[in-house]
Amino acid sequence: MLNKDLLQMETKDVYANVTEKVKAFKYENPNAEIISLGIGDVSKPIVKPVIEAMHKAVDDLSSMDTFKGYGGYYGYDFLREAILKNEYQQYGFTKEEIYVSDGTKTDSTSILELFDKSSTVLLANPTYPIYRDGAAALNRKVEYTTLDENFVMEIPNKKYDIVYICSPNNPIGNAYNKKDLEKWVDYALKNEAVIIFDNVYQGFVRSKDIPKSIYEIEEAKKCAIELRSFSKTASFTGLRCSYYVIPNQIYKDINVVWKRRTMNRFNGASYIAQKAAEAVFLPQSQKLIKENIDYYLENAKILREGFKKAGYEVFGGIDAPFMWVKSKDQKTSWQMFNYFLKELNIIVIPGIVFGLAGDNYIRISALGKREDGIKCIERMLKNEEKN
Amino acid sequence: MLNKDLLQMETKDVYANVTEKVKAFKYENPNAEIISLGIGDVSKPIVKPVIEAMHKAVDDLSSMDTFKGYGGYYGYDFLREAILKNEYQQYGFTKEEIYVSDGTKTDSTSILELFDKSSTVLLANPTYPIYRDGAAALNRKVEYTTLDENFVMEIPNKKYDIVYICSPNNPIGNAYNKKDLEKWVDYALKNEAVIIFDNVYQGFVRSKDIPKSIYEIEEAKKCAIELRSFSKTASFTGLRCSYYVIPNQIYKDINVVWKRRTMNRFNGASYIAQKAAEAVFLPQSQKLIKENIDYYLENAKILREGFKKAGYEVFGGIDAPFMWVKSKDQKTSWQMFNYFLKELNIIVIPGIVFGLAGDNYIRISALGKREDGIKCIERMLKNEEKN
Structure with missing residues (x-):
């Protein structure tokens, strides 16, 4: 018999609905240039001194004496x-x-x-x-x-x-x-x-x-x-x-x-x-890692200011790579998600996947690439002007 | 409050008693050349085509495009x-x-x-x-x-x-x-x-x-x-x-x-x-891995025959790297362990750590080095002659 406790978990991966909706949109709009601000993964590669340590560790595993x-x-x-x-x-x-x-x-x-x-x-x-x-x-x-x-x-x-x-x-x-x-x-x-x-x-x-x-x-x-x-x-x-x-x-x-x-x-x-x-x-790693994090935090600053310029209340993003963006007009988080995906071709995470109290918010991430963040802001501001 | 279920586990690492007794013996006999037949870990390093794949994987993590x-x-x-x-x-x-x-x-x-x-x-x-x-x-x-x-x-x-x-x-x-x-x-x-x-x-x-x-x-x-x-x-x-x-x-x-x-x-x-x-x-990996396993199985054959020559009943070691060696004289597995450690400076695993029914047996392993296995057999046979 299966463990009933496992059935208490949410039915799906929390991001599954996001993934599905994005997939459907892509299918209908194959030429849309979609940018993700939903990303929870890092985009910067591993720094050089750490890469070197890994090559050495791989070599350790190749010989009987150092295995x-x-x-x-x-x-x-x-x-x-x-x-x-x-x-x-x-x-x-x-x-x-x-x-x-x-x-x-x-x-x-x-x-x-x-x-x-x-x-x-x-x-x-x-x-x-x-x-x-x-x-x-x-x-x-x-x-x-x-x-x-x-x-x-x-x-x-x-x-x-x-x-x-x-x-x-x-x-x-x-x-x-x-x-x-x-x-x-x-x-x-x-x-x-x-x-x-x-x-x-x-x-x-x-x-x-x-x-x-x-x-x-x-x-x-x-x-x-x-x-x-x-x-x-x-x-x-x-x-x-x-x-x-x-x-x-x-x-x-x-x-x-x-x-x-x-x-x-x-x-x-x-x-x-x-x-x-x-x-x-290592000090040389710490220096490079700090530069990577500074890059993400600068992304966050750009995104925060851009969203504010577009009229949103934005929280976070000072000491963390995420920001919490409040709806301007009482939209639910799925409505916000749909607006960003369909009007701007931007993926965001609807706040409700983190709990009911998140339903007037979206989560955006600064862990992506700088140029993608800038493009998102441009699209958003252009669309605001239009309306 | 701590989870009481965790207290149901055995008090210590099953091999902890072995490790402690070996440590005490080494302390009293600092010059003893101890060989372990207790080893459950492999001794052969990772084969070359796999090492190469790992170096490539490490490099993948070093650049934004392949991260x-x-x-x-x-x-x-x-x-x-x-x-x-x-x-x-x-x-x-x-x-x-x-x-x-x-x-x-x-x-x-x-x-x-x-x-x-x-x-x-x-x-x-x-x-x-x-x-x-x-x-x-x-x-x-x-x-x-x-x-x-x-x-x-x-x-x-x-x-x-x-x-x-x-x-x-x-x-x-x-x-x-x-x-x-x-x-x-x-x-x-x-x-x-x-x-x-x-x-x-x-x-x-x-x-x-x-x-x-x-x-x-x-x-x-x-x-x-x-x-x-x-x-x-x-x-x-x-x-x-x-x-x-x-x-x-x-x-x-x-x-x-x-x-x-x-x-x-x-x-x-x-x-x-x-x-x-x-x-x-990869076929080239499979070939080298088979050679490694053949090495262990040849170790097993040498150990099996050696233990038999010394008068023990030996089981296993044909399709697996372990052997199960029965006491010749109704010794308990800790008595066997003590005999091997003190008389022969060989570490074996007392069968009782695997359950009560293992108490007239020791486990020996073929995963070590060939020369160590051969030395063990020599010591054992020499000691048998002496007695």
Whole structure:
């Protein structure tokens, strides 16, 4: 018999409806020059020093003396030590609290298995949809909290066991400041909740008042697990390598138990991806990666200003690659989607796929190519003039 | 609160006791020249045409025109098509029934999530321990069946929902023949059970009467999921790439549901590993891979004959890289382990880590280096003469 919990997930890939509608439009309009602002993937290739490290890693696998087989369940020491030294030592963590994995999609849903099955899960509305469907597949009870006027999750007036916070945020593109996070750490400590802090876009943070890590908040080590990835910063979306921190202070033996689980369910990330990840921390890589992210953030600036010029309210895109664009005229997000596709040949993501509260918004992305973004703005402004 | 199910797993890595005892022995005997016959990892490096494909894949990631980001949840079409063409078309499967993943450890435990949580699981005693601990972590009820005189799982007289069969077998090193598998397919069909057929050592099969796939058995498509990997055949233990087949015929919508689950829990195997896997099917790779496996099988022959000469009964090692060696004098498997370590400075795996029924056996492996195996035999025979 099939596991009924799996039937609780959304029927399809959240983007499936978008893909289908775009396909149908292309079929009817074979000559339309369609540009996607829906893209969640990166467009910049992997930087040179990381490419060189990968070539070397490939060569390691070609000879008996340097061959690497099973590499351990939690990641190679060389990588966990590099992560510790560059990112987590400053908060007092040890290597034993750091895990290397194959992607934050895997991590953000599997981590629920660490907690009792009766645990209740609180998500934002709108939310990154994987949290919702991952929780459904594992039969965890999910409820939602609305966002305040700054698009920050509102503190609920009851206890939840697990709270997902995504900052910098997908889909909205805003980022939580210190006060926002202090409020949530406080809630977690008072309610014995654990925060799953999805921090994969941390490389995009440029504003001074935005914490780069939840551990900048005092006592977050008692209540927060932080997830990071090389995907969106170092263009590892195809390479697959992520990492996360489980502080010893959350529960007694939390890492003993999670290591046992990981050992029995996973055989480690690819050696080549781990050698690549190690090279991400080289100063020459960091410089190039910062340039890539600056490119995306400049894209975001151009898009933000263009959409504003066209009369839209635009949120996010300062410390994150996404923007959240409000309808000018009470259109639903699918109506907005249709307008952009049919009138402008631009793909956007309707906000409702992230939750009901997203239904007057679309998500646009700055992860594409500069020239495509500029073309979109031109089309949009030209069309506004016409009307 | 921590998930109590995770506490059902064995306290430690199954090999942890072995590792600790070896460490203590080394500390007391720093000059001992220790050889491991316990090794479950491969020692041969990755073959040249596959290395070349990886260098090319690394270069693909270095330029904007050829960059590959997210590659889909179930594997690239180029790889699923190569797998289909080379291995599964002959049984009438389609690409949509094939999944590419990051390793059979992940697959063999995650697949339990496909089935209702009340499903009962039947394992062999002794068994590959990951099945046991993976099932415990997911709170599935596990029972065991004994092996017959040919080390084939005995058919139970009651219904189970899920049956794990590993052939060629780890730890015993034997392989199920057509009759053995027909018996189990028959059981599965009569009891509406699903067989999880762990087939990762299929590349080692040389005997004519041993099926290379469970789908050689008529009607297995109605009841069996087959798991394969590039790890032990093409030396991908560090690279991470596996694959499996879920036949549409098992349940209505089985693949619809599993695709939905996979999409929400996994973002695909590394592009480089998938390009490497594609190159495994090249004729020039196949030739070199066969030579590697022949090397291991020749190791197995030398070890088998050596252990026999030393008076042991030895099983397996014909169509698999492992052998199962029985105690000559009713020793327990830890006593055998101690004898080999202390008298001969050879590491073996005590059978009891695979289950109680393994307690008069040790597992030895042919995956190491030829010269090491020969040295072990010499030491053993010299010691026998002495006594």
